[in-house]
Amino acid sequence: MLAVATIANNPEATVRGLTKRGLTDAQYLVNQVVALNQSRKETQTQLDETLAESNNLSRQIGQLMKEGKRKEAEAIKVKTADLKNSSKTLTETLRGYEEQLQKTLYNIPNLPHESVPEGKRAEDNEIVLEHGRLPTLPDEAIPHWELIEKYDIVDFALGNKISGAGFPVYKGKGARLQRALVNFFLDKAREAGYLEVQPPLLINEDSGYGTGQLPDKEGQMYEIVDQKLFLIPTAEVPITNLYRDVILREADLPLKNAGYTPCFRREAGSWGAHVRGLNRLHQFDKVEIVQISHPDQSYKALEGMLLHARQILEQLELPYRVLRLCAGDLGFTAALTYDLEVYSAAQQKWLEVSSVSNFETYQANRLKLRYKDGNNKTQMLHTLNGSALALPRIVAAILENNQSADGVKMPEVLIPYTGFDVIN
RNA sequence: AGAGAGUUGGCGGAGUGGUCGAACGCGGCGGUCUUGAAAACCGUUGUACCGCGAGGUACCGGGGGUUCGAAUCCCUCACUCUCUGCCA
Incomplete structure (x- = not known):
C-alpha cells in the first residue's frame, strides 16, 4: 500500500496518478486519508498524554507504598479512575481511526510510473x-x-x-x-x-x-x-x-x-x-x-x-x-x-x-x-x-x-x- | 494425535507485580593504543508512533483479562522442543 506520508505530502501527484488509472474518486480518497490521519494523530497525542499522566501517578503510588504512606497512596488511586476511563475511550477511538485508515489505504492502488501510457484497456x-x-x-x-x-x-x-x-x-x-x-x-x-x-x-x-x-x-x-x-x-x-x-x-x-x-x-x-x-x-x-x-x-x-x-x-x-x-x-x-x-x-x-x-x-x-x-x-x-x-x-x-x-x-x-x- | 517443557532485544541469557526498554555476555559500530592488525581499554548499539525540540507513548510470541501499576498473575490462540504414536 501507499505510505500515508506519500499521500499527505504529495496529494496532487497522488490524485493525478490514481486518476490516470481510471479512478474517479481519487480526490475523495486522498482527502479521506489525510483527514483520517489527522484525526489519528490528534487522538494519539491525547491518549499519550493521558497515559503519561497515569504512569506518573502510578509511579507516585509505588513510591508512597514503599515509604509506608498507605493513606496518601489511596488518595492518589482515586484520581486514576478518570484517567483509566478516558484512556479506554481514546484507545477505542484511536483504533477506529487506524482501522478506517488502513482499510482506505488497502483500497488505493499503486501509483503508475511516469512512463506508463494512458489508457483504459x-x-x-x-x-x-x-x-x-x-x-x-x-x-x-x-x-x-x-x-x-x-x-x-x-x-x-x-x-x-x-x-x-x-x-x-x-x-x-x-x-x-x-x-x-x-x-x-x-x-x-x-x-x-x-x-x-x-x-x-x-x-x-x-x-x-x-x-x-x-x-x-x-x-x-x-x-x-x-x-x-x-x-x-x-x-x-x-x-x-x-x-x-x-x-x-x-x-x-x-x-x-x-x-x-x-x-x-x-x-x-x-x-x-x-x-x-x-x-x-x-x-x-x-x-x-x-x-x-x-x-x-x-x-x-x-x-x-x-x-x-x-x-x-x-x-x-x-x-x-x-x-x-x-x-x-x-x-x-x-x-x-x-x-x-x-x-x-x-x-x-x-x-x-x-x-x-x-x-x-x-x-x-x-x-x-x-x-x-x-x-x-x-x-x-x-x-x-x-x-x-x-x-x-x-x-x-x-x-x-x-x-x-x-x-x-x-x-x-x-x-x-x-x-x-x-x-x- | 497424546503427555510434558518452553517462547525476552542481531544472538545467548537474567529477570515472578512498582524508575525494566529490560542486568550480563557475545556480535555490530565509533574511538584510544599500533607502521598496520590483533589483544586490551573507553563509548555506542531495537522498532514504531506523536512532537520544531525537550521529551512523551507503545511493543518482552499474538489476542484478551486482573491491578493505581504487568516481561512478571489469569484466560485463550499460535509456534518451538522432548518423549510416545503414525509416516514419505
Whole structure:
C-alpha cells in the first residue's frame, strides 16, 4: 500500500496518478486519508498524554507504598479512575481511526510510473518491441489442443476425472517437456545470479496481505478453510514474503531469488475458445524471478529482468513482443509492468507468457521490508518480480509453431534437457 | 494425535507485580593504543508512533483479562522442543 506520508505530502501527484488509472474518486480518497490521519494523530497525542499522566501517578503510588504512606497512596488511586476511563475511550477511538485508515489505504492502488501510457484497456498497451519473424504454417496446421491429442502428451479428460477442468495430466514426452523447460529456466536464472529457492506452496494470511493478494482478492486463490491457508497463485507470494519484517543492510542489495512452483488460480472469469487447451489453467507451472532492490536501482533491475525473460524466448526461437501496460491495465500493486507475449501461429494470436513488474515501495510497505541507509535510517526497499517463464503457453507456442508433417521439432537449446528432438 | 517443557532485544541469557526498554555476555559500530592488525581499554548499539525540540507513548510470541501499576498473575490462540504414536 501507499505510505500515508506519500499521500499527505504529495496529494496532487497522488490524485493525478490514481486518476490516470481510471479512478474517479481519487480526490475523495486522498482527502479521506489525510483527514483520517489527522484525526489519528490528534487522538494519539491525547491518549499519550493521558497515559503519561497515569504512569506518573502510578509511579507516585509505588513510591508512597514503599515509604509506608498507605493513606496518601489511596488518595492518589482515586484520581486514576478518570484517567483509566478516558484512556479506554481514546484507545477505542484511536483504533477506529487506524482501522478506517488502513482499510482506505488497502483500497488505493499503486501509483503508475511516469512512463506508463494512458489508457483504459489491453488495446491501449504500448508495444515496446517485437522480435522474430511470425511463422507461416501450412494449411493443415492445427492448434495445440489438437496436437496434444494427436501425440497423446497432455490429457484433459483424465485431469478432469481426478480433479476437474483446468487440471491437465501431462504424459510421456509432454511430461518430459515440462520437466525440461523447468530445468532450462532454472539454469538460466542461476546463470543470471538468482539464488534458487523452493518455497512452500501454501501460504498464511499474513503472507497474502504482504504481497497484496489479501484483502479482497481471496476469490482468486484456493483456500484451505479450516487452516486459513491458501494455495499460492504465484511463487511471488512465498518468495517475496521471505523478506517480510526484515531490515536489510545496504550491502546485501540487491537480493535475487528464483523458484519453480506450480501455481493455482481459481480464475472464475470468462470461458470459451480463447481459453481452450493450455491457454488458461487452474494449475500450471512457472519459474519466477524476484528481486529486492535499492530504490535507486529498481528500474535498472526491472530492465535487467525484462532482458532476462527476452533472452530465454530468443533461445527458444519463439517470436515475441514486449508490451508496456497502460494505466488501466496495470495490476493493482504494480507501478510499471512489462508483459511478454509469444506468438502462437496456429491460433494466430499473442499469448502472455511473462509479466515483469516493479512494485516500488507498495509491497515493501505492507511487508515492512526495509534497509538502513548511510545515515543509519530505515528506508523502504523496492520489490520486483517476473515470470521467467510460465510453462503452458510456451508449450502451446512450441507445439504450434514447430509443427510439421514429421512431428513437432524441439528448439535446439532444449534437446539436452528433453533427451529427444521431436514429438511424433 | 497424546503427555510434558518452553517462547525476552542481531544472538545467548537474567529477570515472578512498582524508575525494566529490560542486568550480563557475545556480535555490530565509533574511538584510544599500533607502521598496520590483533589483544586490551573507553563509548555506542531495537522498532514504531506523536512532537520544531525537550521529551512523551507503545511493543518482552499474538489476542484478551486482573491491578493505581504487568516481561512478571489469569484466560485463550499460535509456534518451538522432548518423549510416545503414525509416516514419505
